[in-house]
Structure formats: C-alpha cells, structure tokens
Amino acid sequence: MNDSRLTLMMACVAGLTMTAQVHAYAPGNKVECIAPSTPGGGWDFTCRSVGEVLSDLDLVPRSVQTINMPGASGAVGFSHVLSKRQGDNSLLVATSTATASQLALGRYPGSEEDVTWIRALGSDYGVIAVSSDSEYDSLQQLMDAMVDNPKSVTFTGGSGVGGWDHLKVLLLAREAGVEPLNQITWLASTGGGSSITQIMGGHVVAYSGDLTEAAGFLESGDLKVLAVLAPERLEGEYADIPTASEQGYDVTGANWRGFYMPGDISDEARQYWIDAMDTLYVSEEWQQRMVDSGLMKFHLSGDEFTAFVSDQVRIMRELSAEIGLLEQ
Template identity: 30%
Template sequence: MKRIISLILVLVLALSLGVGCSQGGNEGEEKAFPYEKTVEIIAPASPGGGWDSTARALQKVIVDNKLAGDVNVVVSNLPGGNGSIAWNGLIDEKNPHKIAMDSSYIYLNSMLGIEGAPSIDDVTPIATLTNEWIGVFVSIDSPYNSINDLFDAVKADVNSVQFVVAPGKGNDDHLATLTTAKAYGIDVTEFDKTIVATDTSEILTGIMGGFYDACFTGALEGLEFVEAGNLKCLGITSNERYEGKFDYIPTIQEQGVDVVFPHWRGLLGAPGMTEEEIAWWNELIEAAIATDDWKEILDNNEWVSYYRNSADTKAMWEEEIVNYESLVEAAGLMVK
C-alpha cells in the first residue's frame, strides 16, 4: 500500500513539474510581431489633408478586408513642424507598432531649418505609397504654349516671366520649378530671386487674373481649370502622359527637358526596427495595395500608385536627398 501511495505521489509530482516546465517554456518563447493588439498610423497633419486622407484610406482597406487579422488598426493626427512633431514622437517612443505618413519633408525640414527636424538617419523607412505629379500652368491667353516657349523666355531674360509658388519656397512645387530651370541650362540662383510665394488659395486664381505668369503646382489641382478653359497646362513632371481626357498634355521630358519629379507620400517608423517588424508592415501594406478597394481609391482620388518597400524607399531617399541639397543650396534656403 505504501508503495502504491509513493508511486502516486511521484506521478503527481512529475506531472506538476511537467506542467510547470511547459508553462515556463511558453513564457520564455519569443512572441511574433505585433506584440500588442493595436497598431497605429499617424497622420502628421490636421484631418482633411493629403497625409490624413492617405492614412485613412489605407486603414479602411486593411480593416474592411481583414488583412491584419485580430490586430486593430487605428489612425491618429499629430500636426506640426511639417511632420517633424509626429516623427520625433516616434523617435522618442521607439514603438514599432506605430508608423507615420511622410513625404520629402523628412529631409527638407532639416535643410530649411525647421527646429528639431529629424534626418533620414533617425527613422526607419517603411514604404512609399502614392504620388501626385506636378503640372506647369499658365493662363489661357498666355503667349507660352510649351515648356520650351516658357523657359526660352526665362533664358533670354530671367525677369521676363513671373513665376509663383505656394505656400512658400522649399516645397516640392518650388524645387520642381528649379529642377526644370536647371535642366534647361538656366542659372538657378539668379532665377530663384525672381520667384515669388503666395497663399495656396491664390496661386491659380493669380495666374488666371494675370498677377503671375506661370506656376508649378499639383497637376490635378490645375487640370480642373484647364478643363474649364481658364488655364493651359504646358507639361507634367511624370515620365508618361495621363490616360483619358488629359492624354493630350505632354510630359516635360518628352519636350526635350530631362525632368521627372514626383510628389510622393509614404510611411516611416521608429529607429531600430527589426527586420521582422519591417517585414510585417511591408506585407500588410502590400496586401492592402493589391486589393480592388485600394485601386478604386486611387482612381477616385486620381492618385498614382508609387509603391516601394522599405529597402527601395531607403534607396530613393538617398538618391533624392543629393538633388534636394543642391537645389536648396542654390536657392539660398539651406540653413547650416
């Protein structure tokens, strides 16, 4: 009897030790990312703008198609500093469950002297999502009918054509203007002295009213006035023409000026993200942009798909930043 009781005690002890070891093993195992039940996409601007609308469109596609499984995907807004406030928040928190929308401001801000602006070395590139091409617009009764007409006039007399940008110098519209002038063989430093800045709401009305002669601005913003018969579009910064009703508008490149200039929107994350964490986000985004819902969003907003994964986005940053530094320096906007 004692032997039976002893055997039972041994078995009970062995089972309890086994369960304990098993539980301890589970606790010691590394959990796959995401480690939390909620991930966040931050729009570094107020609701309604390009960053916000892109972030919310991406979130909607992910949620509607159940691409993140049981992980919640939320969007928040944190405006300020051309994105720098949100990006610095990611840097300080170092939370791989949070990513933020970005654009070329990730390198422009520090060049332009935005206080506390991070550099590309301070963050992790996640992806590039969309692009909006830039158009060159003049009034409907302008004597200029091509990029060559326009920049021939500038080359002959740098003060003869009044260019305007909005809302200020240093953004993509301004740098696309300088890039085209540079490619045309014009002294960018002297040319930039003639460019004026105005409020965004006044740039196209100013062209139509005869206050300015030409501007580079978001193509889709200007094309509605082209369709209404108020403006002419002399070219777009794309490498190929639009399809459909605006297919008659040439690219700048096909007019003999070697310029392709995107205005992209993408996503970045905290510094030090692991390959697993980056891969999870890339796989989620790739699944989202492959859906019919995402393609419909692109069509409805007339956005251009410009997807690049983390590695390709990093390569794009490193290539673009060299050109941007040269242009900002030539325009006298570089803050040392």
C-alpha cells in the same frame, strides 16, 4: 558524420526554427498611425484611408487609430517619433514629398536616416501651367525665356521658398541651363487654388503645383498645362498633356504619399509592414481609393523606397544650397 553530431545539428536547426517562429512579428491590437497634420489634410487622408483598407484586408487585427499631431510642417510628429516612439513596431507615420523637402532644409530634428521607410502608395504629379491666353504654348518656350533672363518668368505655387512646388521649378530650370537659379522669382501663396487665381488675374506668369489642384481649372479652360512631371504620359483624360521628359527636360516631380516607421524596429516588423503595404497596394480596394482621390500609380517599397527618399533629400538639399537657403 556520427549519429550524435547529426542529432545535435538537427536539434539546433529545430531550435532556430522555433526561435524564428516565436519572434516572428504580428501586429497587436493597438496599431497607430500618426498624421502630422490637422484632420482633413493629405497626411490625415493617408492614415485614415490606408487604415481602413488594412482592416478590410485583415492585415491588422483591429482598426488602426489615427492620431493627428500637426505642427511645423510635420516636424512635431517627426520629433515625437524620435524622442518617444523609437523601436515601436506598431506605429505608422504618414509621409510625402513635403517630408523630404523639410528634411532637406534641416527643419526636422535628426535626418531621414533616423526612421524606417516602408512604402510609397501613390502620387500626384507636378505640373507647370500658364493661363489659357498666355503667350507660352510649350515648356521649351518658357524655359528659353528664362535662359535669356531668369527674372522674366514669375512663378507661384502653394509652398514657400524651398518648398516642393518651388523646387520643381528649380529642377526644370537647372536642366534647361538657367543661371543663376537664385534669380528666378517665386511668389508663394496660401495654397494651390489661390496660386491659380493669381495666374488667371494676370499677376503671375506660371504656376507650379499638382495636377489634382489644377484639374478643375484645366477642365474649365482657364489654365493651359505645358507639362506634367511624370515619368511617362498619364492615362485617361490627361493623356494629351506632354511630359517634361518628352520635351527634353529629364525631370520627374512626384508628390508621393507613403509611410515611415520609427527607427530601430525589428527586422521582422519591418518586413511585415512592407509586405502588408505591398498587398494593400495591389488590392482592388486600394486601387479604387486611388481613383476616387486622384492618386496615380507610384510604387516603391523597402530598400528601394529608402534609397529614393535619401536621393531626393540630397537633390533638394543641393538646390536649396544653390539658391542660398543653406550653406554650401
């Protein structure tokens, strides 16, 4: 190779390096986080607590501004992102399993492919529980009763028909061979607490919700948790609760929390925020926040998280169609 060609190649490499440096993303002074809920809710907590830790770890130059945008179980916020904020490299949006369930039901404009999925930062795990004096002492007993007669066990939880609490029951029932799924009785309530009150009053047989909602009633002895829908037994005070998997039902029900960003953000921005959230997740500050808020370990990021959400939406859509909420 002659000197002139070598010089030209070196110049091109140097130019590409400088271009990459010029276009490398760094967050500006205005990083925003949309919480598609009112102040005090789970999405609001996600925005505010993560924003504080991002600032504490110097991963953003200034504090993250939380914007509450409630409406239609997150649809208002999702629509705003699609119509007004596409390509915004400095906009985070709090998300959770509820987002996936609403996407599956077609209640958001667009689809999960229209936004950029960044990371999950923890989870609350689902539980199936009954009153402490219930005749059912195991998940298998409960499922066997439903196999014999799908209408024999009435369930309740804080979501409506087709919501995540309901879908967790359907996932278990399908795994157990209950047919038809649309014969299972689901009575929605205004929240986890009121659902558990129905159980304690003997009006409903079983509860599907999250462990953090049930924890106080479990400690008081009012509830009996038949299974936690975690991939393996939890640590600490809940280590005695068997998983559904170890009882023969390969079902995981994580109410995860995380973030998506607008579609069409730059590759550099996407990678920056994935790396930033990865750094945040392993930090002592975030690990303590998880303990304080009752969140448990759940870590998926980047392409793995994107594939997980896509698969979850697909499964939820299939179940919703099977019980008649969507066309097959």
